[in-house]
Structures are given as structure tokens and as C-alpha cells.
Amino acid sequence: MTLAPARAGRQVITALIDEVTVESIATEAWIALVGEDEVLVPLAGDLPAETLSAWVDVVGPWTGSVVLTTGRQTAADLTRALLREAAPELLDHEDVVDAFGEIANVVGGNVKASLPGPSTLGLPQVGAAPAVRNPEDVCRLGVLWRGQPLVVSVQGALPPLPSPHTPNENPHQNGASL
């Protein structure tokens, strides 16, 4: 009986990036986009029941999504902070989708550049966060912005690989690279 050969080229995100890196990317995005005195405090808080997520997909040697999740009200506050004087008196949902999506794009683009490439970046999407496919393939950072919780999650899109210690269930599958 032989073990399935280790599959080169598919690493989980925790082997490629750490929370400190994600935090420094998010911090720079906040200083530049939201305001120079807008700090992210690296403390995880409990998200409220009503949340909104914005994410971009990264496709390459590592494939997954960079997801920002926060309370709906916090997403609206972020939109106002981003637009400053240009913010309309009444924000509509489209404003929030657009601005929150753009923040995800900025964070995601810089996360992508810290990962092995070449990779492509998808257009931002906003709604309910994509499901976590592999709990091992997640780098999750919880922060507080103006006291409100926000989560940045860099999460793989692929299910876990079979453990190399279990016997090869498929004799024809010869460790083809993914």
C-alpha cells in the first residue's frame, strides 16, 4: 500500500499569509480611503445579527475570496466616511454596495499581491458571504472600527484535499496536480 503523493502547488492560506499582514493591508486601506486618523483596533468583537459582506475572488496558485463582513449600519457608516463631502444626504443600498465593494477590491488586490502569482482578481460582490469550504484554509482577522466589529477573512474556495494518511480510495487518481 502506498500513500498518495503530496500534491505540490496547493497550499492553504495560513501557509501563505498571516493575520499581521492582513492587518497591515487593511490598516493602510483605512488610513488612505476612510481617513488618516481612522484606526483599526485589532480586537475581535461579536458581529451583530444583521451583517453585510463584500468580497473579491482571487484565482491563481491559491484560489479563494477576500471577504469583509460587518454590521449593516457599519457598512453604511463606512460608505459615508469614504465619500466624505460627496456623500448624499440619504444613502441608498446601491451606494453602500458600491463603496463597501470598492473597499473589498482595494484590500483584496493587495492581499492578492502578497500571495504567489500570477493570479486574477474578480469584480467586487456584495451580499451574504461565500461559505467557508475548508476551515483549515482561512485566515481570519477581527478588528474594531469606531468601536464596531468588522471581520476580514481570506478564505479558500476549494474543499479540503483528502488526508495523505488515509489510503488512496481511488487507485486511478495518481496525485494529479490541481
Place this chain on the structure above:
Amino acid sequence: MRALVIDDSRAMRRIVSAALEGFGYETRQAGHGREALDVLQEGYGPDLCTIDWNMPVMDGLQFVSAVRANPAWRTVTLMMVTSESEQSQIVRALAAGAHEYVIKPFTADALRDKLALLGMLPQEAVL
């Protein structure tokens, strides 16, 4: 001076436009490369285009190549403003004909510094 601000995010279009207007530019906006080409074809002659990379319909790199392929638009300065930030991507954009490259996130100061490098600040901005 005139600028065409190309980005699929209207929040980002507003931010870039507001900064450029603060430097003395008159601005127009487009949501993707195809729309921006239409604005150029209808005769709006900008001195500067700021260009996002990832957009629907036509992306920023395709737009840069299209502008560079048309001799009538050779005087337009092309400045990428994008979260694409790998060294190889910057090299690709410069090779396609972009003159400058601003990485998102950026501050208005960063835009002003890059325009100063290009000699494209219409008025000395006040801090």
C-alpha cells in the same frame, strides 16, 4: 485641464474626481473602458485619463492599448489607479503604454505628487 476618470466604482470615481477638481481639473467620468472610448470618440479631449484595471465590459489594460493604438489620442496622459499591485502588473501596464501608476489605496497627496512628476498640476495645490 481636463481629466476623464475611469472606474467601475462610483464612490472611487467621486473620490478621484474631487481630488482632481481640487487641483484645478475639469472632470468627466466613465464606468468602464468601452464607455471611456465612447467619450473620447465623441470628441472630449482630456489631458489625463485615470484608469482602474478591473472593470466590466472592457478593463483598464485593454483601454490603455486601445488609446495607444490610435495616433489621434497620443497626447493623452494615461495614469493607472488600481489595487492591482504586483510588480509584474505595473510592468505590464507601463509596457502597454501607461505613463504612471498609482496603487490603491492612495491619498489625494499621492495623486498630486504623481501629477507633479508628470508636470500636470494645473495650479499649486494648497495643503
Place this chain on the structure above:
Amino acid sequence: MTLPATSFDWVRQLVHRESAIVLAPGKEYLVEARLLPIARSMGLPDVGQLVDSVRTRPSPESTRKIVEALTTNETSWFRDGDPFTALSSTVLPSLLSARGPAERLHIWSAACSSGQEPYTIAMLLEDALPNASTRVAITATDLSREMVERTRAGRFSQLEVNRGLPAAMLVRHFTRAGTEWEVAPSLRRMVTASECNLAAPLPRMGPFDVVYLRNVLIYFDLPTKQAILRRVRALMRPDGWLFLGAAETTLGVDDSWERVVVGRSSAYRPLKGN
């Protein structure tokens, strides 16, 4: 731990006087966030006490720290690029023709901060000279140990490389390392960084062909300005070039310099016989 209004007003006036930058009302939070590390490094619990301490015992060193902490976003590469254009267009050709082919040029960046100025000079020289790293030595000094260490490391954040560094130079002279950008080893080899207090007797260095002493004199009173210029002059070659900040001059401070116009910039050269 809120900042008293009188302390905030004092900081606003200081920053305006020294840098012409206006801190808008409501920026108390920014002042707190930026100055707290300085207060802590001096063993003080908060920014209010830092301000009290500097008000009762003023020193150029703490003044400069405060102003720099509040104006750090002004650090950019080629912003106010005229002194650098002057280097490649005029100063370098003139020095190369005056010196022998084996003679090394010595350049001093006298307030190097986090390293943008010495590396800007190094990039220009590498682009202009085929064998820059053997022809030129750049000495980078700063009062702050932290800044000297940052200069030695030669690593810059994305926000820092976005500030006035031409994209073509970024990709030619830097490599992306994680979220940061690292200057090429050839540039790092050209630059030697060390701590140096310009307001005290200077270590043995030089003699320098070119000195960049920008935005330093503004922090000092007239006698100290005169002493600094005298000490700098003693470390320069007789046909050397001195560049000051755009708002600074030797005129009315020290008359042993000749002001010359170089392109859109001004440089100062030691007057003979002084």
C-alpha cells in the same frame, strides 16, 4: 485622556510656524494618536504632559519630533524634485569633469528621515552612471535612531512608494517583499546610514562634494543655524554644492556662501577665502 484645548492650540501654532501646515480644529484625535508614542518614549503618560514638558523646557530635538510626527505624510520621493533634477543635470556632470576617473564622489543626506532622500539620490546616480556603486558613496544621517534603522532596512510601505516615486523607477529599483517594497541591494550598498546630531560637534566625515540639508535649519534659532552651516562647510570640498529646503537660505544667516541658480533650484557654494 482628552487633550486640553490649550495644549492642542500650542501644537497647532508650533506646526504652523515650523511647517506652514494648518491643523484644522477637530484634529485633536490625530495629535493624540501621532504624539502618544513620543510621550511614551520620554516616559510621560499622555500627550498633555508631553506638551507641558516641551513648553517648559523647549528643545529643537523634541520640537522636531513633534512636527515630524504630525507632518510625516509629507515624506515623498521626488516632490519638490528640483534639487534632484539639479543633481543629474548640472552638479553631477560638473563634478565628474572636475574629478579624476578613479575618484569617488561623496554625497551627504544630512536629515535622511526614513531614507527617501538618500535612495532618491542613489537611484538618480545609478541611472546616470554605469558604475555608480563604485563611483559614489552616500552618507545618510539622522538624529533619530529609528529613522537611521529604517534607512538601513530600505523597506517602504505601499503608501510610501505611492508618494512621488515614478512607477518606472519603482519597478526598476525595488522588489516587492510581502506588503512592502525593498530597495535593490546595489542601492543599499551605496548608502551608509548613521546617527548624527547636527546641533553638536560633527563626527569625522567627508569631505563631501554635495550636501543635502533640507528642512533642518527651520527648526533652530539663528546662532545654531550659523553653527550648523559653519560645521557643514568644514566638511565640504571647496567646490562642493549645498542644497537647502525650498523655504531655507544662507542669506542673512551666514555670508560665507554663494547662492547659485541651478535650473529651477538654488544651491549654495562655499565662498573662497572665508
